[in-house]
Amino acid sequence: MEIVLKRALADFVRIEVAGYAAETYNxxxxxxxxxxxxxxxxxxxxxxxxxxxxxxxxxALAFPAAHADALDGFSTICTLDESCAVESSTLVAFGHKEDxxxxxxxxxxxxxxxxxxxxxxxxxxxxxMTLDSSVLGSTSSSSSSGATQYKEAKPGQIxxxxxxIVSRSxxxxxxxxxxxxxxxxALVQQDFTGAAYQIWQVEDLGDGYYAITAQHSEKALxxxxxxxxxxxxxQQNPWMNSWDQHWVIQxxxxxxxRITSRQSNQxxxxxxxxxxxxxxxxxxxxxxxxxxxxxxxxxxxxxxxxATSATANP
Numbered sequence: 272m273e274i275v276l277k278r279a280l281a282d283f284v285r286i287e288v289a290g291y292a293a294e295t296y297n298x299x300x301x302x303x304x305x306x307x308x309x310x311x312x313x314x315x316x317x318x319x320x321x322x323x324x325x326x327x328x329x330x331a332l333a334f335p336a337a338h339a340d341a342l343d344g345f346s347t348i349c350t351l352d353e354s355c356a357v358e359s360s361t362l363v364a365f366g367h368k369e370d371x372x373x374x375x376x377x378x379x380x381x382x383x384x385x386x387x388x389x390x391x392x393x394x395x396x397x398x399x400m401t402l403d404s405s406v407l408g409s410t411s412s413s414s415s416s417g418a419t420q421y422k423e424a425k426p427g428q429i430x431x432x433x434x435x436i437v438s439r440s441x442x443x444x445x446x447x448x449x450x451x452x453x454x455x456x457a458l459v460q461q462d463f464t465g466a467a468y469q470i471w472q473v474e475d476l477g478d479g480y481y482a483i484t485a486q487h488s489e490k491a492l493x494x495x496x497x498x499x500x501x502x503x504x505x506q507q508n509p510w511m512n513s514w515d516q517h518w519v520i521q522x523x524x525x526x527x528x529r530i531t532s533r534q535s536n537q538x539x540x541x542x543x544x545x546x547x548x549x550x551x552x553x554x555x556x557x558x559x560x561x562x563x564x565x566x567x568x569x570x571x572x573x574x575x576x577x578a579t580s581a582t583a584n585p
Contacts, residue, residue, distance in 0.1 A: 342371060344526040344566070345400035349382045355399055356380075360462050362442045363401055364568070367394040373435055373568055375443065375462030388465055402442070402566075429520050429528075431474045433486060435463055435568040439527050440561035441546045444469050445539075447507055448549070452488040455495075458505035460541055460550045470572045473520070480517040480533055482510065486572050491516045494554065499535040501555045502542070520567075527564040529557060538563045 345364055349355040357363060359377045365387045366372055372387040380386050382399040436445040443460040450468040463469055467487035474482040483492040490507035494515040510516065517533035530539040532554055540555035541562040557563055 342400055344403055346403050347398045347400050349399050351382055351393070351395060351397045353382050353399075354379060355382050357401060360442060361401055362437055362444075362463060363399055365389075365397060365399050367397045369569075370394075370571075371568070372465065373463055373570070374465065429473055429475065429481065429567060431472075433470050433472050433570045433572045435469060435570050436471055436483075436530075437463065437566045437568060438541050438562065439564040439566065440541055440544055441550065443546075443548065443550070445471065445552060445565075447485050447488065450487060452490075454490070454508050455506050456488075458492065458507070458552045459548075460545070460552055461548050465570075467572065470570050472572075473567070476517065479519060481520050482516060483518055483530075484510070492518070494532065494534060497534060499537060501537070501553075503535070503537075503554045505539075505552055505554065523564055527566055529563055530565055531557065539565065 342364055348357070348363075355363075356379045357376055360375055361377065362373060363376050363380075364371045364373050365382065365384070372389055374387050376386075382397075384390070384393040384397075437443065438445075438460055441460055444463040446459055446461040446466070446469040448457045448459045450466060461469060468485060470486040471492075472482075472484040472486055474484065476482055484490065485492070485507050488507055491510045492505060493508050493511075493513070495504045495506055497515060508516075513534075515532065515534040519531045519533060520528050521531070522528055531537060535554060537554040538557035540553055540560070542551040542553050542555075544560070544562045545551065555563065
């Protein structure tokens, strides 16, 4: 905003000085009537331009420019090294431009890299952001069979990469229970801490389908059994390229997505709108609830033990 203001003021001064010179210096005392009219029109145009620039400068003071690098659906709450405060278990983003880290925080904290587990220098323009109140979920429904306004899914391409997958209704992220690497370990929701078992590789398989793989175990998200019954639980298992490991990710309003199983055409669902850590995430017939809507936040994942070992022993 300061740069915009300085440029506007500089332009204003430049044209003001030029206008003053044109008004005070007129060597052609014997100009024809047409020439004099032309000069009068030019002077009026100069005055109009100077007035317009003055208003632009004042507007820059009164209406600061929006933060151009804010995440879609997030609002800035504080800048680098400032003290911030949030309500209990609030998802907070920290960073600048396309480089962001995330944590679920409560109460007071300092907006800096240390809070978000970042080592080394961060951008001086880094800020802390929370989800806009206009896109936060409501908790008016108490079960997965409640009613809400249905929002038609729109086609949306997700790039292959690592993501935190965060529930609209609870603000908590998908995770593997207890960070287990075992086959069949359950899918739950947890406050996001950046742990590898809360980070998911989303891989485009083509034809509109995706694989969703836990970063810590390199095992794929799938169903406990082949059924289309509401409430079936989800787990991790070795990749088999079966339909119960294929997922459709479709964009909704407000930057959220619905995630549905190719096997059953049912949606990822936080059971009974649970707000607690460890809450069950299952499949349910899609009805548009906030507990069936998810935000995919791009993540730079920590190194896994396997990757670290491979680097140490090439």
